[in-house]
Amino acid sequence: MSLVNFTTREITCKIVYYGPGRSGKTTNLHYIFARVPDTRRGRMVSLATQTDRTLFFDFLPIDLGQISGFTTRFQLYTVPGQVYYNATRRLVLQGADGVVFVADSQARQLDENIESLQNLQSNLLALGMDVRQMPVVMQYNKQDLPKELVLTPAELDDALNFRSVPSYSGDALHGSGVFETLKGISELVLKRLSAGAPA
Amino acid sequence: MTTALNPRFTFETFVVGSANRLAVTAGRTVAENPGTAYNPLFIYSASGLGKTHVLMAIGHATKKLAPGLNVEYLTLDEFVEAFHAAIAAGQGDAFRRRFQNVDVLLVDDVQFLTNRKEMQSELLRLTEALQAAGHQIMLASDRPPAEIEDLDERLISRFSGGLVVDMGVPDYETRVAILRRKSEERGAKFQPGVLETVAGPDCDSVRELMGSLNRLIAHQAVTEGPINAEATRQVLGLAASAQAPAAATAKEARSSDEFAEFLSDVTVTVGKAVEAWRARVAEAVLRWEGEGYRTARLEALLEKDAPVGVEETFTSFVRDVERLKELEAEVTLLDPGAAGDAVFRDPSRVKEAEAAAAKVREGAAPPPGPSAAFTLSLFAAGASNQVALTAVKEVLAKPGKKYNPLVITGGSGMGKTHLLNAIGLELDRRARSIVACLSTQTFIDELIAAIDGNRMDWWRARYRRATALLLDDIHLLAGKERTQEELFNLFNTLLDHDRQLVFTTHAHPSTLEGIEERIISRLEGGLVVELQEPDRDVRRAVLERWLVEKDALDPALLDYLSDRPVDSTRGLAALVQRVADVAFAKEQPLSAGLAREVLEGQPAASRRPSGFRTSGIVVSSLGGVRSREKMVWDWSDPGDRVIEDLR
Numbered sequence: 001m002s003l004v005n006f007t008t009r010e011i012t013c014k015i016v017y018y019g020p021g022r023s024g025k026t027t028n029l030h031y032i033f034a035r036v037p038d039t040r041r042g043r044m045v046s047l048a049t050q051t052d053r054t055l056f057f058d059f060l061p062i063d064l065g066q067i068s069g070f071t072t073r074f075q076l077y078t079v080p081g082q083v084y085y086n087a088t089r090r091l092v093l094q095g096a097d098g099v100v101f102v103a104d105s106q107a108r109q110l111d112e113n114i115e116s117l118q119n120l121q122s123n124l125l126a127l128g129m130d131v132r133q134m135p136v137v138m139q140y141n142k143q144d145l146p147k148e149l150v151l152t153p154a155e156l157d158d159a160l161n162f163r164s165v166p167s168y169s170g171d172a173l174h175g176s177g178v179f180e181t182l183k184g185i186s187e188l189v190l191k192r193l194s195a196g197a198p199a
Numbered sequence: 200m201t202t203a204l205n206p207r208f209t210f211e212t213f214v215v216g217s218a219n220r221l222a223v224t225a226g227r228t229v230a231e232n233p234g235t236a237y238n239p240l241f242i243y244s245a246s247g248l249g250k251t252h253v254l255m256a257i258g259h260a261t262k263k264l265a266p267g268l269n270v271e272y273l274t275l276d277e278f279v280e281a282f283h284a285a286i287a288a289g290q291g292d293a294f295r296r297r298f299q300n301v302d303v304l305l306v307d308d309v310q311f312l313t314n315r316k317e318m319q320s321e322l323l324r325l326t327e328a329l330q331a332a333g334h335q336i337m338l339a340s341d342r343p344p345a346e347i348e349d350l351d352e353r354l355i356s357r358f359s360g361g362l363v364v365d366m367g368v369p370d371y372e373t374r375v376a377i378l379r380r381k382s383e384e385r386g387a388k389f390q391p392g393v394l395e396t397v398a399g400p401d402c403d404s405v406r407e408l409m410g411s412l413n414r415l416i417a418h419q420a421v422t423e424g425p426i427n428a429e430a431t432r433q434v435l436g437l438a439a440s441a442q443a444p445a446a447a448t449a450k451e452a453r454s455s456d457e458f459a460e461f462l463s464d465v466t467v468t469v470g471k472a473v474e475a476w477r478a479r480v481a482e483a484v485l486r487w488e489g490e491g492y493r494t495a496r497l498e499a500l501l502e503k504d505a506p507v508g509v510e511e512t513f514t515s516f517v518r519d520v521e522r523l524k525e526l527e528a529e530v531t532l533l534d535p536g537a538a539g540d541a542v543f544r545d546p547s548r549v550k551e552a553e554a555a556a557a558k559v560r561e562g563a564a565p566p567p568g569p570s571a572a573f574t575l576s577l578f579a580a581g582a583s584n585q586v587a588l589t590a591v592k593e594v595l596a597k598p599g600k601k602y603n604p605l606v607i608t609g610g611s612g613m614g615k616t617h618l619l620n621a622i623g624l625e626l627d628r629r630a631r632s633i634v635a636c637l638s639t640q641t642f643i644d645e646l647i648a649a650i651d652g653n654r655m656d657w658w659r660a661r662y663r664r665a666t667a668l669l670l671d672d673i674h675l676l677a678g679k680e681r682t683q684e685e686l687f688n689l690f691n692t693l694l695d696h697d698r699q700l701v702f703t704t705h706a707h708p709s710t711l712e713g714i715e716e717r718i719i720s721r722l723e724g725g726l727v728v729e730l731q732e733p734d735r736d737v738r739r740a741v742l743e744r745w746l747v748e749k750d751a752l753d754p755a756l757l758d759y760l761s762d763r764p765v766d767s768t769r770g771l772a773a774l775v776q777r778v779a780d781v782a783f784a785k786e787q788p789l790s791a792g793l794a795r796e797v798l799e800g801q802p803a804a805s806r807r808p809s810g811f812r813t814s815g816i817v818v819s820s821l822g823g824v825r826s827r828e829k830m831v832w833d834w835s836d837p838g839d840r841v842i843e844d845l846r
Contacts (some may be wrong), residue, residue, distance in 0.1 A: 011469060035458045064462055067469040179457045183464050190468040 004070070012073045013189050015182075016093055018120050019102035020112035021081030024141040027172035028102060029060045029076055032182060035175075036062055057092045074186070081116070090123045098135040098189040100181055102172075103160055105142045105150040113160055136186035138167035139181045144174065204262075204272055208255035214380055216315065216373025217527055219232045219249060219366040224310050226253050233303050233335035235266065237362035239326060240337045241344060244366035247404025250339040253366070254305045255339060263305050269621035271298075271369075272305040279311075299328045303335045310340040313348040315351070323354050330357075369405065374398035377405060378412055392428040393615045397435065477501060478511050484511065492520055493545040506694055519546035526556040532663045566635035566661050567645075569623025569669065577744070581737035587728040591618065594699060595625050596666060600747035604700035606673075606688075608707055609730030612769025615703035619669050622701055626667045636664055636669040643675070650681075662689050667699040673722070674704045677713030687718055700725070733767050741768055745775055751789035759791045763798065774798065 004011050017025035033044045042061035055076055056124075064072040079089040093099075101120065103113045124131050140156045151159070153169040163165050166184045168179030215223050217232045222244075228236045240257075244250050249439055266283060273281075285294035298304065304325075312319050329336045339345060343365070369377065378394040418434050426434070482500055484494045486794045496516055500509060525815045527543040543551045593601045605622075607615050616638075623636030649658035662668065668689065676683050704711060707729075708722040733741070739761040760778075765771045766843045778794045780845035787793055 032458075033825070037458065040458070041727055067466045068471065072465065072469060111505050134680050173456075179461050183461055190465065 009070050011067070011190075012075065013034045013073070013186065014075045014077065014095055015098045015099045015100060015185055015189065016075065017078040017095070017100045017102055018089070018115040018116070019081060019141075020104055020109065021083075021105040023102045023113075023116075024170075024172040025078040025081065025083060025100075026058050026157070027060050027100045028100070028141075028170075028178050028181070029057050029078055030138070030183045031172055031175045031178045032062075032076065033060055035179070043128075045181040057088060068148075083152045084118065085120075087118060088124070089119070090126060093120075093129075094127055096129075096134070097192075098137075098185045099141055100137055100185050101160075101187075102141050102170075103156060105140045105153075105156060105169075107151050108147065110151065112157070117160055132163075135185060135192065136163070137181060137184045137188065138165060138179060139170045139172075139177060140167060140172045141167045141172050141177075143177075144171040203257045204255045206268075208252045209257040209555050209625040212379045212529050213249065213252055214369070214373055216376070218254075218369050218373065219244075222253055222364045223256075225362055226257045227260065227366050228295055229335060229337065230257045231264060232262055233265075234333040237786075238335055238359060239361040240335075241338045241340070241361060241363040242337070243343050243356045243363070245368070245404060247340055247406030248366045248368065249405060249485060250341075250366065251307055252309055253337050255338060258303065258305055258573055261335075268302040269300065270303040270509065271301045272303070272307070274307040275309050275318075277310045278306060278322075279315065282318065282321060295325070299332065299334075300326055300335065303327060303337070303730055304739055305337045305339075307339045308341075309338045310347050312350055312354070313479050316351075319351045319354055320782050323351060323357060326354075326357050330363070351625070366775075368403060371398055374402065374405075374408060381409065381412055382416070384414060385412075387419065388425070388584075389415070389419070390427050393426060401403045410823060416810065443691060458812070461509040480509065481556045482665075483516075487516075487520065491544050491813040492523070493547065496547055509804040514548055519549045520824045522549055523552055526552050530556050530559050532630050532660060548642045559807075566665055567641060568634055568635040569627060569636035571624065572634075573617045573620035573624070573627055578617055579733075579737045579740035579744075581734045581740070583737055584614070584618075585730040587618065587730050590726055590728045591622055594701070596624065598629075598699040600696035602741050603694060603697070604702055604722060605726035606708055606725060606727040607701070607703045607730060608705065608727060610705060610732075612619045612767030612772075613732070614731055614768050615730055616796045617700060619671050619703050623667070623669045626699065629666075632666045634669065635665040636667075639673050639675040642686075643679055646682050646685060659685070659689070663692055665698065665782075667701070668693055669701040671703050672705070673702040673713050674706070674714070678710065683715050687715070689719075690718070690721055694721075732819035733768050733771070735761055737768070738771055740767070741771060742775065746789070748790065749779060753793035754789055756789060756794055759794055 015027055017104050020023050029044065033041060040063050045059040055081055055107045062076065064074060064076040067073070077092050079092045099120065101117060103109075103117075121131055122158070124134060133138040138149075138156075138161050143150060143153070143161070153167060157167055165190070168177045168184060170181060172178055210223065213219075213223060222242050225237055225240055226242070229238075229240050242250055242253060255272060258272050261268055261270050282291075282294060285291055289556075306322075309322075312322065326336055336357060336845075344350065344355045344362060347355075375394055375398045378398055382389060382394065393415070397408070397415065402408050412432060415431060442523075445461060480497055484501075485495045485496050489499070494516075496512060500512055523543050523546060528697060530540075530543070540550050540552075540555060542555055545552075547722060552661065564793060575591075577590075587607060590602055590605060594603075594605050607618055609615050620636060623634045626632055627634040627636075646658060649655050670686075690700065704722075707727060708719050711719060739757065742757055742760050743752065746757060760771075760774065763771075763774060778797050779789060781797045782789050782793055785793075
């Protein structure tokens with residue numbers, strides 16, 4: 001997928017929210033969905049189970065309108081977090097322009113976080129994408145939980161963020177950090193516009 | 200015409216805060232040292248933040264410290280009015296004189312200079328005059344000099360040359376302090392919290408603050424009781440008790456703002472990323488246009504929708520421009536007249552430029568070069584010329600860098616010409632070198648011919664191309680004013696380009712007469728080395744070579760001749776020639792005995808009978824010297840040596 005199309009004057013960014021099950025990826029999208037004016041958003045497609053677990057994926061298209069003469073669209077995806085949906089994850093990851101890794105800040109979820117991160121790496125690799133080139137940001141979600149249950153952003157940085165990508169602490173349920181994260185990843189993705197554009 | 204200083208506007212009544220501290224400090228400094236501290240002092244701030252107050256305070260302070268000084272405050276409009284009135288009355292000069300006599304001039308609202316060209320030049324002239332006379336000028340404006348629309352560049356640089364300070368909006372504490380002081384001045388008393396409420400919301404100017412205070416004072420005068428903070432909000436129409444609902448709406452506000460903020464962020468990022476190449480191209484167009492190059496090729500890029508081939512176009516454009524620069528520089532040296540050709544400014548016409556340069560190159564014949572007969576290997580080395588030879592080696596190692604110019608002095612027949620030509624030959628061996636090596640007389644002749652043929656540009660270009668200029672017998676320049684002038688210019692041009700210059704002369708440059716001081720000093724600025732009378736080693740080496748040539752190498756003869764006292768190499772040659780002539784006449788072989796007989800039998804002057812003291816280069820008839828016989832050259836006192844045409 002081409003990020004910038006100078007012929008049709010379109011910019012399309014596909015951003016994938018990645019992370020272990022129940023870390024709050026869908027919650028992120030729901031929060032964003034609620035804040036985007038009706039005219040700007042498409043229908044949020046959510047394929048969920050009875051218990052609100054993402055079965056296939058969520059998809060939220062946002063139309064940012066004309067920016068510098070370019071029709072700009074963001075497509076936000078989430079992947080199913082559960083281990084056994086790897087084929088779906090890889091499918092969703094295909095053609096992604098940027099990845100938000102939503103980590104569960106709870107101390108007891110650390111292993112799941114690490115596992116999911118490794119899974120992200122191996123899926124990117126399998127898709128032939130360069131892990132180092134792919135724009136990635138981290139969101140340490142659920143920071144609103146009692147202190148004794150969660151790891152601090154600094155601790156999580158130590159444990160997960162070995163590539164030193166931008167990281168944000170978040171509380172997706174109440175919305176804090178959600179747009180900061182989105183801004184962060186958008187900036188990284190869009191900065192590649194000039195680099196990636198045919199010069 | 201000018202405004203009197205408002206007595207209320209002094210430093211004492213000015214409330215200093217972090218936003219205006221610098222301006223006040225600068226103002227005080229200027230008041231204490233008018234004309235020396237910051238001249239001009241330029242203060243700018245948005246309206247109603249105290250520019251006028253500071254300006255007038257400076258006026259007051261100056262007057263207080265030095266009552267004798269002539270201080271004038273006026274707004275630009277008043278200045279313009281006065282100027283127009285003076286012009287209408289035919290008193291323009293009087294107007295100028297009047298303002299030039301002001302010791303401290305305070306001009307307010309100079310932003311109104313926009314679109315007033317004649318006032319700008321008038322103010323520029325006045326500023327210059329005041330500065331030159333050590334008088335202080337202070338200006339106030341609502342924007343910095345560079346942002347005043349349509350302002351003359353020279354004025355901008357003048358204004359910015361002193362000190363430019365801005366005054367910001369006072370912070371909360373300063374606002375409260377201002378309000379307290381003002382209410383005290385008015386004799387108004389307020390309940391605690393009232394002034395704080397007035398100062399609370401962000402305000403854009405102190406004037407606004409004063410307006411609020413005035414409303415409160417008026418309100419308090421008509422109501423019975425003292426006004427409280429709550430009532431203040433109502434009077435001033437501030438959002439009533441903003442705290443409680445604010446908390447409730449916080450989340451709401453955030454939710455609608457968040458997307459808008461995100462959108463504006465993305466807009467900026469996309470704008471930067473997508474339009475970056477356009478900005479780059481536009482910048483490049485401006486730059487090259489500024490340097491006088493045609494940029495059609497780059498402009499064509501901007502017509503496109505996508506940045507296709509930007510890099511390639513850039514690279515090729517810059518490469519072409521560089522090539523044009525090279526060609527132009529080369530052509531400038533060869534023929535300054537041809538360098539102005541537009542073809543050297545259009546990167547799309549590089550081929551034409553190459554052709555034009557080639558044409559110029561062909562047109563310029565190389566200047567006279569060194570004579571092949573005088574090689575460095577034939578120059579006999581010895582103690583007497585060691586210094587000179589060492590210097591020559593250094594010059595040859597780093598032409599133009601080490602000793603420039605190199606001046607070789609020495610009496611007649613010491614080998615100056617030989618050495619000069621030898622240097623020329625060595626330099627000529629280098630790639631792309633153009634060595635001009637000639638006698639000063641030839642140099643003068645060529646110049647005269649060029650003047651005659653009206654080809655001075657061509658002549659200059661020819662020598663400016665030279666990578667080295669070697670002139671023999673520079674003392675012949677004496678009295679040739681035009682040649683000295685041209686040589687002086689050429690000298691400087693070549694020296695600027697690190698081209699090697701070598702000159703020979705019969706005496707130290709400082710003793711030369713009839714040559715302009717500027718040339719002498721330049722000659723002395725390099726290295727002056729002397730070739731001394733040949734020592735025995737040199738004589739022997741030279742003799743050996745000649746005798747070998749004559750096939751008469753006899754050790755006894757060599758020893759005998761080497762020991763003969765001679766003062767120059769040329770004297771030695773004469774010696775050998777005499778012996779050889781006799782040997783030829785007597786049909787005897789050259790031998791020590793014959794030499795002794797010839798040289799000692801009839802003691803002869805070893806000096807050359809002919810008086811002509813150039814280095815043997817033929818003198819042309821154009822130099823004013825018509826015939827050798829008519830030269831009076833060998834006068835006993837060197838100071839009396841003059842060239843005299845007896846006809």
